[in-house]
Amino acid sequence: MSERVPDGLGTFGALREQLTTAAEAFADGPGAVPEILSGMVDDVDRALSERLEIFPVCHHSPASALAMARRLRDKQPKVIYLELCEDLRPLLDELRNCRLPVALQAFASEIDGFPPESAPLSVVAPITEASAEYQAIAYALDTPGVELVLVDRSTDHVFQWEPDEPPAEAEPGSESESEDDAALHGDAVGLEIGDLRPGFAELEEHLLHHGRVRHWSEWWDQYVEQPLIGADYATYRQVMVLIGSLFRRLRPGRRGVEADENRERYMWTRMREHLASSGADPADCLYVCGAFHAASTVEQFGVDADAEPFEIAPRTATRWLYGLIPSSHAAIEAQFGLASGSVSIAAATWAKALRHARVAPYRLKGQKGTRETAKKRAPAPPEPVTDRLSGFLAAPPALDGIDEDELLGWCAGIVRLARRNGYLASTADAIAVFETSVLLAGLRGRRRPTPYDFQDAAITCIEKDAVPGRRDVRRLCEILLGGDRVGQVGYDALPPLARDVLDRLAPLGLDLEKRTIQRALLDLDARPELAPCSQLLWILRHLLPDDAVRPIMGSRRLGERSIQESWDLAIGRNQRSLIELGYEGVTVEQVLEQRLRRAVQGERATASVALDAVEQSLLYLGGGRLTDELGARAVELLSAERTVDDAPEVLRRMRRLLGHYRATRPALPRWCEAFVTTGYAHYCTLLPTAFTDDDSGVRQVAAMLGFLFGMESLALSFGCDHAQLELAVRQSHPEAPAKVALLWAASCQLGLLSQDDLRSRCDDLLANPLVVPAFPQYLSGFVQALEPVPALTPLVVEVISKSFARLPDTVLLPWLPRLITTLRDNARELVPVLVREAGRTFPGSLAAIDAWVPPWSRRPAEAPVAPTPSGPVADLLTAHPATYEAVADLLGYDRTAGAAPRPSAAAALLARHPETAGAVATLLGPAPEPVRAGDPPRGGS
Known part of the structure; x- marks a missing residue:
């Protein structure tokens, strides 16, 4: 660039004086307005007078991209300084292997120096073809001898400088229609070059109201993009710096100013360092930054500034990983709060501007979906800095006529798309859309209808009040104007x-x-x-x-x-x-192994989580040393738990793992033995507390009993003591009805309570009117007890049947809904067990119901009369009475009918097996009095 023109008042002296005079007259005296306007002109003068040429841009702006393509061809700089995180530079070489739009990403899952709850950290910087930064990147990478230097803060500094405030809400109506594409960036922090937007809502609302537009994207397209697309480079620079200065000076208070100024100090420090080390001439360099930063007032501004370099803090020990991820127009709109379809409209505007301006853009060679780059030509001599703002601001807007061919193509295309998506559109609707677009443009002070006018007209004339298909007319207009282009990262990248x-x-x-x-x-x-x-x-x-x-x-x-x-x-x-x-490992097996290790070592790891990791290692990694390590960690976690919340999951997973090992291995792994013995002792210790603790549910206690009863034989074979379980049950004294039923079931399983006693207790509960309202809770406990004590299934069916048979309707009808909800909430998976048992108990046909007698209602049969021995056995015994008498003496029975048994050596055997002895005695002669039904058993079976 040439030196600043000294004219007493400076290059923009006349403009400064004119704006100050007008502001004072408008405000009727001195005030803030003249100072702001004068300061804006000073910002433009300072930025354009800098020896290092500053190129102000706006993110994803067709006007900025077009001006950049023209300036690069004219100036052909040797060094380009780009406002982008300096550690993302190696990723730019991989852009030629991708199809735009894509995003540069820095990712960190293991952080060191940041709060642990903030992990993972992610930063993305989207790149589209209709952007000035891509034009600069393509020119620098494909032009020999050109150096591209990224000068913005590193991704580590992005989070070091991140304020501890909730993120700002996105613009209403800015969400994309496609949630999948909008989520391409996830929750990453977005970086954009040239974020030009008012710093407070009042100014934005004022601009939207007086501009007769709905959202900021439409205002920017109408009042900045369209006028600047046809402007020359000098006018473009001055207008962009002026807008950046305006928004900078109108920012309320100091909100965000410190972080922006630190970024500017950082960038100027890096540029001065590079100029000093490389010896490059500032006249051969180009600094590409947002228009907001082009109007900077920091003391380090300029290559000739006398201020000390900005002290850059060291990076943290966080290990950052870098890569390219696919992006889309919808993802960019969703992340940066733009209106839906605005990036697609910008892409369509860029393509149209290239045709009209006959400018060949720069594109990376070999990139998917692009053509060859523009041909080189000799650099143009530098132009002196002159005042272009006065003429641009004073001249009326260009009266651009209606592009009828373009508008007619839109109208015909939207009708065609509408028909395909179920709308009853016709040629008359196309004509109506055309006329309505022109009418809306006139009402909004526009000579030429914009895509936004056409979109509103199409919604009014075609959609009306119904959407017959999946897509509304707004979405169809976005598809017609270019659609949501989705990028792709190539195989080599x-x-x-x-x-x-x-x-x-x-x-x-x-x-x-x-x-x-x-x-x-x-x-x-x-x-x-x-x-x-x-x-x-x-x-x-x-x-x-x-x-x-x-x-x-x-x-x-x-x-x-x-x-x-x-x-x-x-x-x-x-x-x-x-x-x-790929940021986590080299293969998916390595990633899975790392995730399993992190899962079992985390702060929230439990025994069930560790058992799930063991199962996944068996399914996906084939077991081995990793499985043994995860199993040993499961034993540690189980012994350290003080609650039984995960007991159902532990029981379910451990049963499945034991079944797998028994079917595939000759012996259980050591960690399985340790888990069974540790779990047996652990649950025996917690059982009395779990029975009385209100925080422990019925399902959890039933799972504990299921573990203890189901794995008792295995635990005893590994050295556990059965007395520990019996003692734990005896020490349990619950009060909740469901847990009381569980305790009765456990006592019955251990032989501490007979089924007859349990049946009588249930009958007493049904006979007590004070207990009847709580009886569903007892039933819930009995149903949950079917998992640890499945032998109780017939008794539970009997209890439920008795309750339906004995309770009066006044008690039964209000009780039924509670019974159903209790069974559904507390024993959903065990109800099918009851249904199957009921199917075996009740008759299978309607005709058999009348003659059916419930098994629990049958009275015990009378003592059978001993039949007179007859047949070959009786004849044999009669022929050999000595043998008969010897067997009778051995069994302890007198040969006289009805005599009591004599004490003998076989009395113990007789007492242990009365049924067998009675059968033999009946066979041999008069039988003793048989054992009556309902008598308690005198020993094990």
Whole structure:
């Protein structure tokens, strides 16, 4: 650039004096307005007088991109300083392997120096073709001898300077219609070059109201983009700096000013350091930054500033990972609070401006979806800085006529799209949309209808008050004007993990880089070479979002093997998630192993979480040392737990793991033995407390009993003591009805309570009118007891049947809803067990109901009369009385009918097995008095 023209008042002296005079006359005296206007002119004068040429831009602005393409061709700088995080520079070389739009990303999952709850940290910087920064990048990378230097703060400093405030809310109506595409950036912090937007809502509302527009994106397109697209470079620079200065000076208070000024000090410090080290001439350099920063007033501004360099704090020890992720127009709009469709409209404006201005943009060679870059030509000599603002601000807007061909094409296209999506649109609607667009433009002070006018007209004339299909007319207009373009990261730019996944899935014969959903069919018997693909798909199913890899047929469980599998694959649509897996490891197996280790070592890890990790390691990693390590961690977590909240999950998972090991291994692993013995002692210790603790539910206590009873034989074989369980049950004294029923069931299982006694207690409960309202709670406890004591199923069916039979309707009818809700909430998975038992107990036909007698209602049969011995056995005994008498003496019975048994050596045997002795005695002669039904057993069976 040339030196500043000294004219006493400066290059913009006349403009400064004119604006100050007008402001004083308008305000009727001195005030803040003249000072602001004069300061804006000073900012423009200072920025344009700097030896290092400053190029002000706005993010994703077609006017900025067009001016950049023109200036690069004219100036052909040798060094380009770009406002972008300096540590993202290596990623720019990979852009030629991608299809725009994409986003540069810095990611950190393991942080050091930031609050632990803030992890993971992520920063994205989206790049589109219709942006000035992409034009500068393409020119620098494809032009020999040109150096591209990123001068903005590093991603580590982004979070160091991040204020501890909630994020600002997005502009109303700025959310994208496509949630999938809008979520491409996730919750990452967005970086944009040239964020030009008023600093407070009052100014923005004022501009929107007087500009007769709905949102900021439309105002910017109408009053900045369209006038500047046809302006020369000098006018463009001055207007952009003027707008940046206006918004900078109208920012209320000091909100955000300190962080912006620190960024400007940072960038000027880096540029001065590079100039000093490289020896580059500032006249051959170009500084690309946002218009807001071009109007900077910091003391480090300029290459000739006398201020000390800005002291840059060191980075934290956080290890940052870098890569490219796909982006989209909708994702950019959602992240930066832009109106829906504004980026797509900007892309359409950029394409139209290139045709009209006949400017060849710069594009990276070999990039997907682009043409060759513009041809080089000799650099133009520098132009002196002159005042272009006076003429631009004083001249009326150009009377651009209506582009009828463009508008007619839009109207015909929207009618065609509307018909395809179920609207009853016709040629008359196309004419109405055309006329309404012109009318709306006139009402809003526009000579030429904009895409926003056309969109409003189409909604008014076609949609009316109903949307017959999935897409409304607003969405159809966005599709017509360019649609939501989604970028893609090329294979060569992917991290090693993503490339490894695509290579290993190549035998499927599918193009997994497509964004469509593809069906993969795997016949593992006919093509066993696809087994590794199946294994990888199941791992990806576990690591990626649900819609990325979805099984249609087939399952993966312990002890199961699928013969055929069917998958719906949308890996190309979820490329961002696959790329971020590459930040965690080199292969998906390594990522899964790391996640399992972190899960069991985390602060919220429990025994059930560790058992789940053990199961996943068996399913996806084949077991081995990792499984043993995770199992040992499960034992540690179980012994350290002080609550029984996870007892149901622990029981379910441990049962499944024990069944797997018993079916596949000759012996259980050591960690399984330790888990069983530790769990047995642990739950015996917590059992009395869990019975009385209100925080422990019935389901949790039943799961504890299920663990103790179900694994007791295994625990006893490993050295546990049965007396510990019996003592824990005796020490339990619950008060809640459901837990009381659980305790009775446990006592019955241990032999401390007979089923007859339990049956009589239930009968007493039904006979007590004070207990009847709480009887559903007792039933809930009995139903939960079916898991640890399944032998009680007939008794529970009997109790429920008795309650329906004996309770009067006045008690039964109000009681039924509570009974149903109690069973549904507390024993949903155990009710089918009761239904099956009831099916075996009750008659299967309607005709059999009248003659059916419940088993529990039958009276015990009378003592049977001993039959007179007859047959071959009786004849044999009669022929040999000595043998008969010897057997009778051995069993302790007198040979005289009806005599009491004599004490003998076999009395103990007789007492232990009375049924067998009675049968033999009946066979031999007169039988003793039989054991009556209902008598308590005198020993084990």
